Amino acid sequence: MTREPGSPLTRPSAVMVAEARASIENITVADAAALLERDDVLFVDIRDPRELARLGTIPGSFRAPRGMLEFWVDPASPYYKPALDSGQKLVLFCGSGWRSALTAKTLQEMGLDNVAHLDGGFTAWQEAGQPVETV
Numbered sequence: 001m002t003r004e005p006g007s008p009l010t011r012p013s014a015v016m017v018a019e020a021r022a023s024i025e026n027i028t029v030a031d032a033a034a035l036l037e038r039d040d041v042l043f044v045d046i047r048d049p050r051e052l053a054r055l056g057t058i059p060g061s062f063r064a065p066r067g068m069l070e071f072w073v074d075p076a077s078p079y080y081k082p083a084l085d086s087g088q089k090l091v092l093f094c095g096s097g098w099r100s101a102l103t104a105k106t107l108q109e110m111g112l113d114n115v116a117h118l119d120g121g122f123t124a125w126q127e128a129g130q131p132v133e134t135v
């Protein structure tokens with residue numbers, strides 16, 4: 001059967017995000033802010049570089065575009081980045097927490113057991129008046 005353009009998808013993005021959020025650790029801005037200075041936590045900005053250039057980022061965060069993340073965390077991949085596999089808890093964030101929820105679920109499925117995401121993303125972080133670093 002051919003899908004009619006514009007008709008609902010079998011698994012809409014909102015359903016996928018809701019399912020992801022139900023199976024990952026969702027961290028509030030307040031709780032994330034308390035983790036910011038910790039050596040055992042790495043904030044990972046998975047937004048597009050243009051978003052970072054326009055809006056800035058969370059100070060000290062590691063930049064890992066979502067499109068590469070599965071490969072950057074995988075020791076078996078030629079794109080492996082040991083910085084993402086240091087034993088630190090990874091706190092992923094994006095614009096509003098949708099991409100980071102999906103990505104945190106994926107990394108969890110890949111075998112990372114200490115990954116979370118920032119609920120509300122960078123938008124919520126900024127709205128709460130938390131520090132922002134220019135990129």
Ligand SMILES: O=S(=O)([O-])[S-]
Pocket residue numbers: 094095096097098099100121
């Ligand atoms: O993925 S998003 O929450 O930045 S729109």
